Amino acid sequence: MKFRVDRDSLAEAVAWTARTLPVRPPVPVLAGMLLEAGDRLKLSSFDYEVSAQVSVDIDVDEPGSALVSGRLLAEITRSLPAQPVDIETDGSKVTVSCGTAKFTLLTLPVEDYPTLPEMPELTGSVGSDAFAAAVGQVAIAAGRDDTLPVLTGVRIEIENDTVTLASTDRYRLAVRELQWKPERPDISAVALIPAKTLADTAKSLTAGAEVAIALAAAGGAGEGMIGFEGGGRRTTTRLLDGDFPKYRSLLPSEFNAQAEIQTAPFVDAVKRVALVAERNTPLRLAFSQGQVVLEAGTGDEAQAVEVLEAALDGDYIQIAFNHTFLLDGLGAIGSDTARLQFTSSTKPAILTGKPADDSGTSDYRYLLMPVRLNG
């Protein structure tokens, strides 16, 4: 194997591929990054859950392949000078030369490297920025408790030209709908993807304009797997098993009150008042005509109070939330005006951005369970 490659495109591709290297490889070869030089250079990594593959333009002298320590290759390529890079195999070693620098790397046995899972059949595509934003909005509500694996995932539901993403940790529920371009018009599929992996993947695929999503049909090739491809990068992820909660019935459709608040001052005020709220102590909100009073802390501790303008339509209401959960939601609505809808102080509240068209509905809903005061 012998080829020459542009320094920046190599460094970028190696860095992206290295994200998937397992921190503690279950078998030594998985610490390796596979280099396959043909017409292009193909870089691969795999940790049994997630696979990553990217191809880069090269000038190839001698096709071939090699497996080297991915971590080390990533560190080396990141620090190389801005000059073309020559990579070739030399017996059981690989040399990386760039300008005046030369590295000799040990290789791992290529024949021991597992075959990467096949990409499932393509189901459709979506704008890469819109997809990353939507995933980001939803992934914040996913659980982090590995003892409830189902809740650590983002549920993807595909129905014709609509994709619905949802996640919940039992205390909040985020739901986002977006349009996409399906390969076939009558497509219908569901999947549960680890939220952290999905968020990282979506963010790392924004280099290309579109992301193609490949989801295997039940019983088809690549079942239990979802694939994403964009800008020359492709990655597969193993799906989570289990029944995601039937969340649609949890979203209330009727409310006794609705409040609208300017998002930025609201976020600032919540952060200020929350300074006195220790972990687990709630932020209390009292909505009345034209205003909301934010309070935290009780008699025995430091206390804070702040009053903000708020347009209230409906009954006065007092309700308390975990301030971190509220801030997560306010950070995700992507709107200058936050809209909160309430039923009662112990029923779920819905946070959305105010739709541009007043009669319209928001494509993002963040359900927030209140905190009940015991006193």
Next chain:
Amino acid sequence: MSRRQLDRAANPLGSGPGASDDTGCPILHVDMDAFFASVEERENPALRGKPVIVGGAGPRGVVSSASYAARAFGVHSAMPMSRARRLCPHAVIVSPGHGRYSKVSAAVMEILRSVTPEVEPLSLDEAFLDVSGALRRLGRPAEIAAEIRRRVSDEQQLTCSVGVAPSKFTAKLASTHAKPDGLLVVPAARVTDFLHPLPVGALWGVGDRAEESLRRLGLRTIGDVAHYPRDTLVRELGEALGTRLAELAWGRDAREVTAATPDRSIGAEHTFDTDVRDPDAIRRTLLRLAEKTAARLRAADRLGRTITVKLRRGDFSTITRSRTLPEHTDTARDIHTTACALYEGAGLWGTPLRLVGVRVENLASGQATSHQLALDEPDAGWREAERAMDRAARRFGPGTIRPAALFDRESEEEGG
């Protein structure tokens, strides 16, 4: 140990209030005489003057309180009931009625608090008072002490003994000396005269082990300790205890009377009549203790975050395990679930246990706590169910509603 030795020790000061100078003696220790037994005698005149023993009647029962008539036979509190029975076969044994004692105790504490808010209850039947702030209003410490004794006698038909001294340590020893139905003032100038003849076991913080160490050094009285080199004491007993004993032996005790602080923990224990190894039986006992603890928490409007279980093997070796929950709780359900997990993780599965206990710490008032509701949580959960049990118990008596797991077996397991 210390009390028995004290009872035998001679009182070097003589007694009677007027004789002693109570200047600089603002600390009072009020101790009810044979409290539980006296309450029982008061409730049931037929018992009056008879040897009365209050305590668990089971094979592992322990004497909680003994009337002076019973003490004449050598019966004293904390003694195994079997031994007390042998010493005094004709004694009347009464099982404790804690509700009665709490009520009387509350009334007595009320009398004390009418003297000064600086009241520090130590248990149901004793308390420290700092009367510094009441002197102008109510007179000298000895007069206040006499007045307290008169009011307790008038209003509760019970006697108490009061020690008056410059510090808590001395005041407590003084009340012990005055018992029963007495009053002893230890003037500031005569504290060492009072203390030095007393046995070392009377020093606060000296248990069997420390007493043994002191005896090895040849120290038998508090006076011996007072005149012993402090450095050697510290070397023998450690920095904290050594220094403290050296100070106490000279009557120096800087502890202040701190008015009642809310409970730091609430819990319950149960000693089995015979050691129990069956995990199901132990879990059932943990459930009953959790129910009891949770009901007490709710009655006091407290919620706790740290759950501790205490497991004592047949050989008395004891381990405790605790876990802090993400939220405060006052439900038996949460306490029991955690207690069972702690028991299961303690490595005593199938080991015969003599005693199990459940305790909730890290307490806060209801107002200062909250509960993050979950999407899949029913509107009315365990907390509501258990509150309904509390209401039923108030109306129809305790145990009206209880977990099905405890239903048939309640009779064979007596409360702890």
